[in-house]
Amino acid sequence: MSDLDQLLKISHFFGKNKDFVLAGGGNTSFKSTDILYIKPSGTTLAEIKKKEFVAIDRKKIRKILKKKYSFEPFEREEQIKQDLLNARLDFKPSSFGPRPSVETSLHEIIDYKFVVHTHPNLVNGLSCGRNGKKIADELFGYEYLWIESANPGYVLTKVLEKKLQNYKINQKGKGPKIILIQNHGLIVSGDTINDIIINTGNVIKKISNYIKKPSNRAKFVFARIGNEKLSKKEISYVLQIISPTIRGFLSTDVKRVVIFDDSKDVQRVVYSANGRQIVTGGTFSPDHMVYCKEKPMWIDYHLRYIKNRNSDALIKNVQEELLHYRRTNKFDPKIVFIQGAGMLSIGDSLNEARIAQDVYKDFIKVAENTASFGGPCYMTEQKVDFIERWEVENYRRTIIRGSVNGRIQNRVAIITGAGQGIGEGIARGLAKEGAFVIVADINLKIAEHVASSINKQYHLESALAIQVDVTNSAEIKKMIDKVVKLYGGIDILVSNAGILISGPTENLSDKQLDMMTSVNYQAFFKIVRESVGVMKRQNAFNPDYTSDIILISSKSGLVGSPANALYAGSKFGGIGLMQSFAYEFMKCGIKVNAVCPGNYFEGPLWSDPKKGLSVQYLKAGKVAGAKNIEDVRKYYESKCPMGKGISLDDINKAIIYAIEQKYETGQAIPVTGGQVMLK
DSSP: OOHHHHHHHHHHHHHTOTTTOOTTOOEEEEEOSSEEEEOBTTOOTTTOOGGGSEEEEHHHHHHHHHSOOOSSHHHHHHHHHHHHHHTBSSSOSSSOSOOBOTTHHHHHTSSSSEEEEEOOHHHHHHHTBTTHHHHHHHHHGGGEEEEOOOOTTHHHHHHHHHHHHHHHHHHTSSOOSEEEETTTEEEEEESSHHHHHHHHHHHHHHHHHHHHSGGGSOSSOOOSSOSOOOOHHHHHHHHHHHHHHHHHHHOSSSOOEEEEEOOHHHHHHHTSSSHHHHHTSOOOSHHHHHHHOSSOEEEOOOHHHHHTTOHHHHHHHHHHHHHHHHHHHSSOOSEEEETTTEEEEEESSHHHHHHHHHHHHHHHHHHHHGGGGTSBOOOOHHHHHHHHHOHHHHHHHHHHHOOOOSTTTTOEEEEETTTSHHHHHHHHHHHHTTOEEEEEESOHHHHHHHHHHHHHHTOTTSEEEEEOOTTOHHHHHHHHHHHHHHHSOOSEEEEOOOOOOOSOGGGOOHHHHHHHHIIIIIHHHHHHHHHHHHHHHHHTTOTTOOEEEEEEOOGGGTSOOTTOHHHHHHHHHHHHHHHHHHHHHGGGTEEEEEEEEOOOTTSHHHHOTTTSHHHHHHHHTOSTTOOSHHHHHHHHHHTSTTSSOOOHHHHHHHHHHHHHOSSOOSOEEEESTTSSOOO
């Protein structure tokens, strides 16, 4: 196995273990005689490919170590960044292409061939503990080197360089294979990757054994008594108030994603008497700082607000906390704790929110581990300020955020009846434009198939399947709860689920009447009733935040037709609801429109061989003289000036128009190829 293959192997070995590496953190390298290969900035160890390691000229790195740079920290770091870029092999001098890790020079001064830098939460319990150095000295003696907390990059490299020189003089040999950096992490080096794996295991074992000793067991931990625990129903109620309120407040330039976590790690914080004190005390490491900011926001509430369902008081409470946090910290929160409920993680993308969630749960583990090492030792304000303003760390944030290229990027869209036909086409169309789509259908199996297909085509988590009977209010509420927990709100509600029963009026039963109105009319009312509160709260403190409700009606909702009274009546009724909703909700930034498709012959509504419209219309005698299904289709094509049926693309263009336009609500938009012309 080549050295580069070994580097790839050990990168994946540690990178795929969340106890060692989170997000884009951690670093690996190996040195040949003339070249240093290192992970580029912004690349994850878990997923890095062999071709992605950056090859650096070692002679040029040595020149960087000896060169004099500006005394101004950020100017100096920019100068070093450019020199590292120009030290790459196979790249023309420029700022384009992969960026060598800011730690490149640090890896160069370590004596051994392979270098692995990770951030194990167990080790960081020691490195972020008040008595960390004292206990590390007891555990590792002369086998290791302790580096006091220093700004990453050039400063850390120069501190390490001096410490290594002194170590070698005192020990009369090579530098140590184990380096602990206060408030940062662990560096283990060796001439083989097996050497690194063994030494890392020994470090973990010694720390673990120390913690297990009765005399060293945690003297500080999240207290097990304190805040009153909320019931599941109360947590759902709190989330439907708080998550969309925060999401709307913070969504100025882009729609934020807000995800909820009430795992056991988080519960130990929000149900503890000292949870707020611990998490708002500061931050432990650069990774925590980069992805979660220095301190989370903490929302206390008066329990009577929850018991009495006083949503206005709770919303006001959230607003006050947000404004106070922004005034105090000069930035918006990435993590929000809700007393007695759980933790919210906020990002400009789902990936960013998920990373913040993982990284802060690592913070919780580190905080608990510091209990055996004298309690938490947070990063100093000076170092926090440096990380906050350092371009290199802002670059990391940009990488995890990803690109924004869809017309409705990050919008959360629920589409009912999305397991097939027009609903499936709408889900695919909205996902293509960057939305998170909820494929809601009474048939979970087909919904899951559609969601899986969308995720493979566009993004790992673009779509989610949820089973729901749109006539059942309890199931609708359950769906809304799940969506709010996963994304923080709802931006687009497409009420598409529907059925069609055709035939002469005297042949239709009460059961058919009830079924048609239940699915095509009442279900639209029910899902709007359960969703609109979430949409309103997004607009509560951000008047520019708009949401959209879109009814998929039909040309039969615009013009009646014989032997079709039940269907047309239910669709006309839906248009009446839509227009009434438009009057009622516009003051809350919610636009309500309908899209009225014409004949989509390829969908199951028309093409189903047993229940399709073509079969129903043929049996009902709606088309005089029609002898077969093809005659029915030709008849309806002849009624359209375009001479053909509509496509899914036609429908999706109308939906995107309804979402993007700012000055229309209460409109029934025909997509009929001219078969129905509005006056």
